[in-house]
Amino acid sequence: MNHDNSVLTFVELGPDKSILAISLECITAARRLADAFGGAVHGLILGNSVGEAAEELAHYGLDRVYVQDHRLLETYHPETTCSALLKASETLKPKAILLGETLISIDLAPRAAFALDTGLITDCVGFEIYESDIHFIKPVYSSNVMAAYALTTKPYLVTIRSRALDPAERQDDAGAEVIVLDLKLDESAREMEVIERVFEEEEGPKLTSSNIIVSGGRGMGGPEGFAQLAELASLLNASVGASRPPVDLGWAPPKAQVGQTGEKVGPSVYIAVGISGATQHIAGMSASRTIVAINKDPRANIFKIADYGVVGNHEEVVPAFHEAIKSMLRQGGRG
Numbered sequence: 001m002n003h004d005n006s007v008l009t010f011v012e013l014g015p016d017k018s019i020l021a022i023s024l025e026c027i028t029a030a031r032r033l034a035d036a037f038g039g040a041v042h043g044l045i046l047g048n049s050v051g052e053a054a055e056e057l058a059h060y061g062l063d064r065v066y067v068q069d070h071r072l073l074e075t076y077h078p079e080t081t082c083s084a085l086l087k088a089s090e091t092l093k094p095k096a097i098l099l100g101e102t103l104i105s106i107d108l109a110p111r112a113a114f115a116l117d118t119g120l121i122t123d124c125v126g127f128e129i130y131e132s133d134i135h136f137i138k139p140v141y142s143s144n145v146m147a148a149y150a151l152t153t154k155p156y157l158v159t160i161r162s163r164a165l166d167p168a169e170r171q172d173d174a175g176a177e178v179i180v181l182d183l184k185l186d187e188s189a190r191e192m193e194v195i196e197r198v199f200e201e202e203e204g205p206k207l208t209s210s211n212i213i214v215s216g217g218r219g220m221g222g223p224e225g226f227a228q229l230a231e232l233a234s235l236l237n238a239s240v241g242a243s244r245p246p247v248d249l250g251w252a253p254p255k256a257q258v259g260q261t262g263e264k265v266g267p268s269v270y271i272a273v274g275i276s277g278a279t280q281h282i283a284g285m286s287a288s289r290t291i292v293a294i295n296k297d298p299r300a301n302i303f304k305i306a307d308y309g310v311v312g313n314h315e316e317v318v319p320a321f322h323e324a325i326k327s328m329l330r331q332g333g334r335g
């Protein structure tokens with residue numbers, strides 16, 4: 001297949017059909033790539049009744065917006081959405097297709113790579129551009145090493161990590177051309193049925209608006225450590241945050257992640273338990289007014305920015321802290 005130099009951004013919408021922030025970040029990435037290729041940046045929306053979203057997307061600095069509006073695309077369907085993306089790629093022949101690193105694209109991107117017989121780089125956080133070559137950068141070995149990958153097949157298929165780049169900004173005046181596609185979708189290729197889509201309910205105070213955050217790191221040792229932090233947080237009416245490893249390991253939900261690629265927070269009190277204080281974590285919490293660190297290693301970097309520090313095992317310190325707060329609350333007549 002001959003490819004032009006364009007970059008196609010797969011744009012995802014939320015339940016209210018608003019454009020996801022990560023898709024706007026992909027547009028920023030797409031523009032950088034397209035500038036290097038000397039090509040255009042296009043957006044692609046696959047959905048049902050998404051005309052308004054396509055018109056809105058046209059204001060984010062794209063050269064063209066392509067939209068496929070179809071009842072079969074009402075909700076993400078692994079086979080139908082993949083088939084639509086494949087047909088769009090065959091029609092538009094982009095040099096690269098960018099997707100946000102989301103739950104949908106984690107499922108969709110490998111399917112699309114297989115169907116397009118091309119390579120896939122997931123979780124990309126940046127690029128290095130050479131004269132005729134491009135290296136896609138992604139963190140490996142628990143983010144301890146940054147690896148550079150080159151793809152030898154086209155289209156380049158890449159998922160972009162959330163918050164690795166700034167989102168494209170809305171421009172009130174210049175709207176890109178919106179082109180309605182007719183990709184001839186049908187149900188014949190479907191072997192799966194999507195029975196229900198359930199959206200996670202928000203529990204407890206939101207991390208970014210919390211006055212107190214109790215955050216855990218790899219040093220918590222597992223989900224049971226986080227259960228202990230949740231009890232402490234509930235006593236303090238605080239939110240539970242996390243460094244990246246517990247999120248990667250499934251001990252804490254992605255929305256709890258604080259740091260360069262997580263939430264940026266600035267509470268009155270940030271309690272960091274079992275967190276070493278890597279620069280990428282500090283990037284998300286250094287604006288906290290008071291930082292309390294609990295860590296068994298007295299040389300841990302987190303102590304350099306902490307206002308108060310306890311050197312010890314969280315298994316001993318957290319329950320003691322919990323009891324001390326309970327007793328303070330009792331004395332204050334609140335418990």
Ligand SMILES: Cc1cc2nc3c(=O)[nH]c(=O)nc-3n(C[C@H](O)[C@H](O)[C@H](O)COP(=O)(O)OP(=O)(O)OC[C@H]3O[C@@H](n4cnc5c(N)ncnc54)[C@H](O)[C@@H]3O)c2cc1C
Nearest residue numbers: 143217218219243244259260261262274276280281296314
């Ligand atoms: C591009 C990029 C983006 C990144 N974005 C983020 C981000 O947004 N947020 C983020 O957090 N990280 C991010 N990282 C990862 C970051 O580099 C670190 O790897 C990570 O922050 C380390 O997490 P940690 O402190 O929990 O784990 P570790 O560095 O493994 O530290 C664990 C700590 O727990 C202590 N400990 C162990 N056992 C106990 C115990 N029983 N009691 C008390 N203390 C104990 C240890 O002494 C140690 O200090 C990113 C990395 C890259 C490359």
